[in-house]
Amino acid sequence: GEDVEQSLFLSVREGDSSVINCTYTDSSSTYLYWYKQEPGAGLQLLTYIFSNMDMKQDQRLTVLLNKKDKHLSLRIADTQTGDSAIYFCAESAGATNKLIFGTGTLLAVQP
Amino acid sequence: DAGVTQSPTHLIKTRGQHVTLRCSPISGHKSVSWYQQVLGQGPQFIFQYYEKEERGRGNFPDRFSARQFPNYSSELNVNALLLGDSALYLCASSLDPDQPQHFGDGTRLSIL
Numbered sequence: 001g002e003d004v005e006q007s008l009f010l011s012v013r014e015g016d017s018s019v020i021n022c023t024y025t026d027s028s029s030t031y032l033y034w035y036k037q038e039p040g041a042g043l044q045l046l047t048y049i050f051s052n053m054d055m056k057q058d059q060r061l062t063v064l065l066n067k068k069d070k071h072l073s074l075r076i077a078d079t080q081t082g083d084s085a086i087y088f089c090a091e092s093a094g095a096t097n098k099l100i101f102g103t104g105t106l107l108a109v110q111p
Numbered sequence: 112d113a114g115v116t117q118s119p120t121h122l123i124k125t126r127g128q129h130v131t132l133r134c135s136p137i138s139g140h141k142s143v144s145w146y147q148q149v150l151g152q153g154p155q156f157i158f159q160y161y162e163k164e165e166r167g168r169g170n171f172p173d174r175f176s177a178r179q180f181p182n183y184s185s186e187l188n189v190n191a192l193l194l195g196d197s198a199l200y201l202c203a204s205s206l207d208p209d210q211p212q213h214f215g216d217g218t219r220l221s222i223l
Contacts, residue, residue: 096167101153
């Protein structure tokens with residue numbers, strides 16, 4: 001079946017690195033995504049990785065993909081208070097590439 | 112460039128009523144998908160449309176329907192509203208179904 005799991009909460013201090021982890025089940029996913037949701041807002045596409053890649057870096061964001069273990073992680077370097085939000089991992093699934101989301105990880109950044 | 116726009120931003124309805132939510136995709140995007148996000152959960156897929164044809168439907172009752180217009184905008188309709196339909200309804204667009212999806216800010220629907 002299609003399922004995405006994430007830890008619920010992560011707390012870090014400003015300036016530290018944050019690592020948010022995710023596991024997924026659909027090995028045929030074309031893309032894997034990270035979205036950010038701030039209170040009362042929609043989803044902001046942060047970054048995504050094509051399934052044949054191991055790593056993608058985009059400024060402060062680094063995505064690591066382990067296809068064998070179906071594990072995806074998002075590292076945020078030099079975490080700022082503005083990074084406080086809920087982060088969703090998502091896999092694309094099926095012929096429509098519909099997105100299957102995890103329950104989200106609440107990132108709290110302490111000043 | 113404008114992102115995905117949704118209207119209205121907030122809506123309050125009572126049980127049994129119907130509602131129509133609207134979405135305008137990013138210019139040039141031909142695929143539109145709808146998701147329901149209940150408080151405290153991740154979004155759940157409802158529909159996908161591409162080139163005005165329905166390409167996929169999630170596990171939602173027939174009270175939910177949608178369509179896509181020639182200008183690629185889309186409407187989501189929900190009939191016979193239930194308390195459990197209270198949620199944030201998100202629209203996402205992409206160039207085509209194989210490309211990354213970009214979301215609007217959603218319509219927050221409250222059922223009394």
